[in-house]
Amino acid sequence: MSQRRVVVTGLGTLNPLGHNTEESWANLLAGKSGAATIQQFDASLFKTQFACEVKDFNGADVFGRKDVRRLDPVMQYALVASDEAIADAKLEEVENKKRIGVFWASGIGGITTLQQEVQNYERGSGTPRFNPFLVPKMIVDASAGNISIRHGFRGPTGAFVTACASSTHCISLAYDQIRLSRADVMVVGGAEAAINAVGVGAFNALKALSTRNEDPSVASRPFDKDRDGFVIGEGAASLILEDYEHAKARGAKIYAEIIGVAQNADAYHITAPDPEGHGVIDVIQLALEDANIKAEDLDYLNPHSTSTDLGDIAESNAIIKALGDAAFKVKMSATKSMTGHMISAAGAMESLICIKTLQTGEIAPTINFEEFDPQIDSRLQITPNVKQSADLQIAMNMNYGFGGHNSAVIFKKITE
Known part of the structure; x- marks a missing residue:
């Protein structure tokens, strides 16, 4: 079809x-x-x-x-x-x-x-x-x-x-x-x-x-x-x-194109993240596959990053395992540092942020950042405290929920 x-x-x-x-x-x-x-x-x-x-x-x-x-x-x-x-x-x-x-x-x-x-x-x-x-x-x-x-x-x-x-x-x-x-x-x-x-x-x-x-x-x-x-x-x-x-x-204004999505499950625990990050690794790679792009094609990533102890560690490690060296080049911002965790609305809010990031070339910051957790790789480009500007073409949003549910969506800038 x-x-x-x-x-x-x-x-x-x-x-x-x-x-x-x-x-x-x-x-x-x-x-x-x-x-x-x-x-x-x-x-x-x-x-x-x-x-x-x-x-x-x-x-x-x-x-x-x-x-x-x-x-x-x-x-x-x-x-x-x-x-x-x-x-x-x-x-x-x-x-x-x-x-x-x-x-x-x-x-x-x-x-x-x-x-x-x-x-x-x-x-x-x-x-x-x-x-x-x-x-x-x-x-x-x-x-x-x-x-x-x-x-x-x-x-x-x-x-x-x-x-x-x-x-x-x-x-x-x-x-x-x-x-x-x-x-x-x-x-x-x-x-x-x-x-x-x-x-x-x-x-x-x-x-x-x-x-x-x-x-x-x-x-x-x-x-x-x-x-x-x-x-x-x-x-x-x-x-x-x-x-x-x-x-x-109909002459509609077009903000961005969706080019890939993925959903899966951790099958690990009702509330705790899988410390090995298997589900998150897989959902990232499945979304990239659906979009027919490579890890190095990603320009921006809005991670789930809620500011919890275990969650941020597990997710950051999973991102690195899923993207390899590209994880240290992709621009990121954890915008829950500003909006808080809007629970079920988080994914839609952060997808909107991905789209505005592609449209404007402006990257919102991760605020309140002073020093990396020792268990989180400091090479990650998290846009600490102050916005940045960049030429961006492709962005991914990822969210995870109690029950072990994972989902990701990839957006592409419209240039036509």
Whole structure:
């Protein structure tokens, strides 16, 4: 079966650094941290009291007081990000909505709504009463459904949950829908809104979060010897994937081309990374093979690098094993140092960053870096603390999730 070329024609995001792509990109290049003391609930008794929250956002201002009551924050974030991407790609001008689909990710779904409803039940008395919107506000696939309904998109639609690899999997799977002619356009992305007592408390129990409460802005420090865990983030990011000929025919703006994807599993542990990195090595090499390129063709890499002790070591070693000497030439930046870890939205956000990096030739920094962990090879080009400029043609984004899920996607600069 002949396979079609797939390009990106729209971008959108709402995240701890901005309410749109332009604002977010400017703050990323400036090396701004999105971490601060938690405002959404009283975290004073928690081991971790800070996060990378979306700031100055009121869903009622966007959706109205009536409609916002039907939307958990995770769905509000998803709709804002996808609305921007859809408008950017001018998809409302496309008549055949049956050929436009939505693949959307969330690792935890409407956990804020679930927490509120359980608390209300515990505080109540007599006959249990639950909000009739509990289920549609809680289920993971509601974001994809809301995006589809809002815009009338009737193509392949669904939700994918592979923890922190979720939205990268969405991109990969949507890519296949288009190149195999099952759709012409796919709205893809991910959203997460888990900065609440359950989300923070649960990750604290896993000892996964940084506890640098005295100075949150420097807490997320991938590769650095003094890192002590990741900083939980929230928000959403969206990409519009489109058949190249379809995009050209309607005069769409094209940001980049997707040339390779891969997914696999560690088959090692439900939360811990494989210390030998077999799954990560394989997913990198599978993506390169799918793209029909060599390791030395890579110009930029946005690694998963969450600022956890074991994770950063295992990933950096796997990158070197997978790429060989090319690992010390490829430019890298661990942008979770600024956005925090947006869980399922991380892959879409970092893919957006890869695309902007190719488009602009500007490389966002890895902030808060002082000294390499002795177990991480210091020859890696991680763009410490200050942005760089370079002529870049090909970029890769990689993400991994609890359960041992791995996914990678490779983008190529469009020069036509």
